[in-house]
Every structure is written in structure tokens, then in C-alpha cells.
Amino acid sequence: MVENTTEIADKQQDLFQHKINNNQNIEPNNWMPERYRKSLIRQISQHAHSEIIGMQPEGNWITRAPTLHRKIILLAKVQDEAGHGLYLYGAAETLGVSRTDMIVDLLSGKAKYASIFNYPSQTWGDIGAIGWLVDGAAICNQVSLQRTSYGPYSRGMIRICKEESFHQRQGYKIMIALAKGSNEQKQMAQDSLNRFYWPALMMFGPHDGESAHSAFSMRYKIKRESNDDLRQKFIDQTVPQIEYLGLKHPDKDLQWNDERGHYDSGEIDWNEFHNVINGNGYCNRQRLAHHQQAHDAGAWVKEAQHAYHQKQMKREYAVAG
Numbered sequence: 001m002v003e004n005t006t007e008i009a010d011k012q013q014d015l016f017q018h019k020i021n022n023n024q025n026i027e028p029n030n031w032m033p034e035r036y037r038k039s040l041i042r043q044i045s046q047h048a049h050s051e052i053i054g055m056q057p058e059g060n061w062i063t064r065a066p067t068l069h070r071k072i073i074l075l076a077k078v079q080d081e082a083g084h085g086l087y088l089y090g091a092a093e094t095l096g097v098s099r100t101d102m103i104v105d106l107l108s109g110k111a112k113y114a115s116i117f118n119y120p121s122q123t124w125g126d127i128g129a130i131g132w133l134v135d136g137a138a139i140c141n142q143v144s145l146q147r148t149s150y151g152p153y154s155r156g157m158i159r160i161c162k163e164e165s166f167h168q169r170q171g172y173k174i175m176i177a178l179a180k181g182s183n184e185q186k187q188m189a190q191d192s193l194n195r196f197y198w199p200a201l202m203m204f205g206p207h208d209g210e211s212a213h214s215a216f217s218m219r220y221k222i223k224r225e226s227n228d229d230l231r232q233k234f235i236d237q238t239v240p241q242i243e244y245l246g247l248k249h250p251d252k253d254l255q256w257n258d259e260r261g262h263y264d265s266g267e268i269d270w271n272e273f274h275n276v277i278n279g280n281g282y283c284n285r286q287r288l289a290h291h292q293q294a295h296d297a298g299a300w301v302k303e304a305q306h307a308y309h310q311k312q313m314k315r316e317y318a319v320a321g
């Protein structure tokens with residue numbers, strides 16, 4: 001019996017839904033709804049851009065790390081972030097988008113990257129706060145993304161999470177050294193905590209009720225936990241860490257809620273969040289200009305690779321007759 005195109009399409013949709021319902025990964029060669037594919041490209045490419053742009057605030061301190069030991073660690077961390085960006089671009093490419101197109105969207109401002117990287121890294125304490133809070137928030141989110149429904153993204157997240165744990169610990173160790181050091185060092189740690197705490201909370205995105213993509217992404221298990229639930233996890237886990245450091249919590253309204261079994265917290269400055277994601281944070285222009293400059297400066301490498309590839313093809317063609 002010959003199936004008509006509607007029957008084939010229905011079967012494909014059913015198989016896709018069956019896999020989603022049973023927590024089986026969707027793989028690149030499987031049929032998927034167009035909106036699912038586009039949503040993944042949007043999220044994974046923005047995630048990749050965040051890793052790559054995220055190298056800049058910390059890269060700023062590689063030459064100024066206080067000891068050789070710290071410098072080696074920071075260098076390794078920043079290189080890890082480049083690797084994460086590459087796995088993620090690779091995962092997005094399996095959905096049929098080219099890396100060139102993704103970079104064009106980043107540089108034109110069409111594609112976003114995490115708002116946090118538009119804040120400047122002004123002191124060595126900021127490097128501690130970035131590792132501790134920014135990587136800490138990233139882990140909260142990414143642990144849940146290990147179970148995302150798209151195979152290449154999920155597998156990328158498993159590897160990335162292992163490395164992020166080391167990043168978080170190196171940041172917290174910097175904070176411990178400062179918080180247990182001289183008065184000036186303790187003040188530096190407090191100042192970095194004050195400046196990075198709220199932007200770290202913004203990394204989880206708008207409240208669930210305001211989140212444009214959450215309903216679709218949760219339905220198809222692209223996202224496994226909501227923006228607010230992940231943010232709450234991060235708020236709760238950060239309280240004892242701040243206490244251990246002996247620093248003051250930046251949220252004056254923070255209070256334990258016995259009924260909920262969670263901390264209640266003050267409101268995020270959403271105007272600031274929207275300002276930053278719309279291109280008007282402290283460093284948005286600088287971050288993109290720096291990326292563009294690195295892109296232009298590296299153009300000759302791609303040209304050389306292309307020329308070499310052409311030469312090799314010609315040679316192979318000549319040998320094959």
C-alpha cells in the first residue's frame with residue numbers, strides 16, 4: 001500500500017512526539033518540527049555566543065593575575081570557554097545553520113548573548129566573582145540542560161558541566177583568599193559580590209510569566225526547568241556560600257520562607273536587564289567591536305586554509321586523472 005504525504009507527515013509527527021514523551025533524544029537525522037529546529041538554533045547559538053564573548057571580561061585579567069599559578073589557571077579557564085563555544089556552534093550546525101551565519105547574526109546584534117558579559121571586570125575580585133557567581137549560575141542552568149531533548153546539545157552540556165564545576169571552584173577559591181585576607185582584600189571581595197550578584201540573577205532570564213519562549217521550550221523539553229525555578233535554586237545555594245565568606249548579602253530583602261522552603265528575595269531591576277539585552281549595557285559596544293576586530297585579524301587564517309584546501313583538491317583531481 002502506498003502512503004500519501006499526509007500519512008507520512010502524521011507518522012513523523014507521532015514518532016517525534018513519542019520520543020519527546022519518552023525522554024528519548026531527537027538526533028540530527030530525525031524529522032523535527034520547523035519551530036523546534038529554529039528554537040534550538042536560537043538558543044544554542046546564543047549560548048555559544050555567550051561562551052565566546054564571555055572570554056573577554058576574564059581575558060582582560062590574564063596578564064594581570066596576581067601570581068603565576070593564578071595566571072595558569074585563568075588561562076586554562078578562558079581556553080575552556082572557547083572550547084565550549086566550539087562544541088555549541090558544532091551542535092547548532094547539525095541543525096543546518098552555518099557558523100558564518102551565526103557569527104553574522106551576533107555581530108549585527110540580531111542574536112543575543114548572556115547579559116552578564118556586558119559588565120566590566122574592574123578588579124581581581126571580579127575574576128573571583130565571575131567564576132563563583134557567573135559560572136555558578138551557568139552550572140545551575142546547564143545541569144538541567146544535560147537532559148534537553150536534542151541529542152548533540154545534551155551531550156555537549158554533559159561535558160561542559162564537568163569543566164564548569166572546576167571554573168566555579170577556582171572563582172570561589174579566589175573569593176575565599178580575598179575574604180579571609182586584609183581589610184582591603186575583604187572590601188574588594190564585597191565590592192565584587194555587590195556588583196555581580198544582581199546581574200548573575202538576570203542570567204536566568206525574565207520571570208516565567210514574561211518569558212516569550214518558555215512555554216514552547218518546556219513543552220518540547222528543550223528547557224527542563226523554568227527561569228524562575230533555576231534562579232531560586234541559585235539564590236538558595238548562594239546564601240550559605242556568602243555566609244562562609246563572611247560577606248554581607250547584597251539583597252536587603254532576602255528572607256527565609258518556612259512555608260515555601262526557599263528564600264524570598266528582593267526584585268531584580270528589570271529596566272537594567274532590558275537595557276543591557278537591548279545593547280545599552282556598559283560594555284555591549286566594546287564586546288562586539290573586540291569580537292569584530294579579532295574576526296578581521298584572523299581572516300587571513302581562513303583564507304590560507306581555503307587556499308590550501310583548493311590546492312589539495314586540485315592535486316587529488318590531477319592524480320585521479
Ligand code: FAQ
Nearest residue numbers: 047050054112113114115138202203204205211212213214
Ligand atoms: N541575557 O523567553 P526567554 C556562561 C533573552 S554561559 C541575554 O526567557 P529563553 C558560561 C532571550 O534570549 C551563559 N538575553 O528566553 C561562562 C530571548 O531573546 P530572543 C549562557 C537574555 O531562551 C561563564 C528573550 O530574552 N547560558 O555563562 C537573557 O526561553 C563564565 C526572552 O527570554 C545559556 O545561554 C540574558 N540573561 O530563556 C562563559 C544557557 N535572558 O532570542 C564565560 C542556555 C533572556 O527572543 C565565563 N540558554 N534573554 O531574542 C537558556 O537556558 C535560555 O536561553 C535562557 C533564556 C534561560 C538564557
